[in-house]
């Protein structure tokens with residue numbers, strides 16, 4: 024009998040941050056693909072598009088006009104999923120949609136309020152993060168810090184979810200590069216799961232180390248694994264951050280940027296750490312674009328502490344998730360559909376294979392290299 | 395101050411089957427869409443495609459040849475994500491990918507085995523479920539029963555996940571209409587969550603009713619709500635099944651087909667119930683195609699009891715989930731991306747609005763009506 028090999032045999036890996044499993048079937052990518060073929064995203068956009076709602080000086084869909092901004096630009100989302108000052112859900116309102124005989128257990132509703140903001144990365148309509156300079160990315164990180172600080176000061180806000188949808192394939196509704204903040208009166212599902220895991224880990228280890236942290240431990244192990252041939256999941260690192268393919272990654276080339284020291288939120292970063300975060304964001308996104316020589320789509324999100332005053336703030340460890348869908352080429356993506364939606368996430372290559380692929384990319388953006 | 399209205403104000407609804415929340419922002423669909431536009435899926439396919447790996451009499455990618463079948467056709471997936479007889483994961487193998495200093499808590503792996511099967515709905519390359527006759531759909535349901543029974547007899551299999559990806563938009567890798575079974579040695583994440591919820595519900599109500607069931611209660615309430623103007627989420631029903639938009643739906647026109655009586659699995663259906671399931675599958679999928687007059691993409695999955703002998707079998711209540719992505723038209727879908735992946739699922743219309751839209755569709759397939 025042959026022995027177990029991670030690159031040949033199906034296995035499930037556990038995600039200790041969310042408590043879920045992923046099925047890894049590394050031989051699956053050999054199957055023929057007669058499915059959907061995406062458009063390649065390397066259309067040349069103009070530097071300024073007069074029709075764009077986000078470009079400097081233009082009028083937005085709702086009639087407001089953008090400043091003629093020259094750096095990052097932050098404004099309130101005109102179609103916010105969350106607003107302030109809406110009425111609370113009453114028992115009568117609930118009864119009208121639940122039906123009169125409905126049990127509270129099966130028909131649970133809370134009203135949700137908050138704020139949504141858009142953060143244009145730069146005035147340039149045509150430049151995504153990997154094409155910006157380190158200084159320009161530093162400005163973006165500082166804009167994220169300012170938005171987090173401003174929203175944290177509002178006692179009605181408990182969580183600030185910062186994210187970016189890059190590329191039409193990831194549902195981005197406007198091609199001008201921008202990140203978003205949706206800030207809520209409650210901690211949403213995914214960060215709430217992570218907070219539970221951070222707390223449980225700390226409690227389990229409290230006798231030995233009262234400051235035990237799941238991601239501090241994880242990052243230590245992964246950095247120590249860098250010399251290993253079979254266990255190296257690190258893509259790149261600097262003094263403050265590491266970019267790695269998590270052991271439990273779901274998306275083909277999923278990565279996580281994790282602070283090396285215990286930093287609860289983006290607001291806690293000093294100017295050197297801001298610079299280091301900008302550098303690693305640039306290095307990682309350049310490698311992403313280089314994989315298939317296209318503008319590499321992904322959803323990115325920052326997970327961090329709930330706003331100041333929250334009792335669970337301290338146990339959080341700042342990290343950024345990147346979920347990119349491309350699998351085989353610039354036009355063939357991985358779908359998390361039938362089995363994945365109904366049963367369990369599934370991937371077609373190992374985390375170690377993905378990390379090796381990303382490490383092999385040049386640190387110079389392919390568009391520059393071509394010049 | 396105005397009062398709370400479900401169709402104007404953001405709220406979160408709780409899914410008692412999985413224990414997660416969904417954010418509902420019913421005013422969001424008014425925002426301008428400059429994002430991805432899909433191809434309309436109403437290309438006319440041939441009845442038999444000589445290049446298709448699934449058509450009768452053709453040779454598959456791996457060289458095997460399909461029977462010249464005339465009804466449903468079941469065969470083993472040539473690129474199975476799960477196989478039988480693979481070696482078990484050893485401590486040494488794990489150490490080689492986790493690294494030597496790795497903690498068991500952060501690097502958890504189990505080997506996964508099982509079987510994957512493909513179930514062609516019919517010999518016709520061009521006919522999806524809504525275009526089949528009720529008799530043909532009965533055959534499909536009986537094929538599902540047979541596969542479930544066969545796999546259940548294997549003591550190494552604990553869960554049989556039956557699903558269908560319909561349409562290229564939902565990652566279907568071959569347009570010949572087919573459903574799939576991925577059967578596993580363990581109960582995967584999503585059904586495992588539901589089983590916990592069924593058990594917890596039963597235990598909470600055991601003093602009053604030892605057979606209390608979450609979905610029995612839920613279906614009773616929803617059927618009673620049919621007369622209500624504001625709380626009617628039922629799309630269609632017959633004596634054995636109801637198709638409804640769950641109160642906690644995530645996808646724009648998501649539905650669930652639920653057995654009206656307490657049926658743990660598809661194997662428990664008698665011939666009348668098989669007929670009724672076929673009728674409701676037909677009625678629901680016809681209405682789906684009629685919404686945008688296109689072949690309506692979705693992922694469908696059957697949730698039911700783990701295989702015979704599993705102690706948790708009895709508490710399960712057979713139901714089918716339909717997760718369709720289309721939102722605004724045949725070419726503009728809903729994306730569950732940035733905020734949804736990082737924070738919480740989000741939808742742009744209420745479950746009640748979705749149900750009303752589906753109920754308003756004709757029970758005659760648009761292609762027939764045009765003739």
Ligand SMILES: O=P(O)(O)O[C@H]1O[C@H](CO)[C@@H](O)[C@H](O)[C@H]1O
Nearest residue numbers: 357358360361362363565566567
């Ligand atoms: O089985 P298929 O059609 O080859 O592949 C499709 O369904 C599978 C099961 O949901 C997914 O893992 C694949 O990503 C998807 O493309």
Ligand SMILES: O=P(O)(O)O[C@H]1O[C@H](CO)[C@@H](O)[C@H](O)[C@H]1O
Nearest residue numbers: 194195196728729731732733734
């Ligand atoms: O905010 P946008 O770009 O208009 O919209 C995009 O991101 C949102 C937040 O992830 C999603 O809810 C939308 O489905 C997606 O199309």
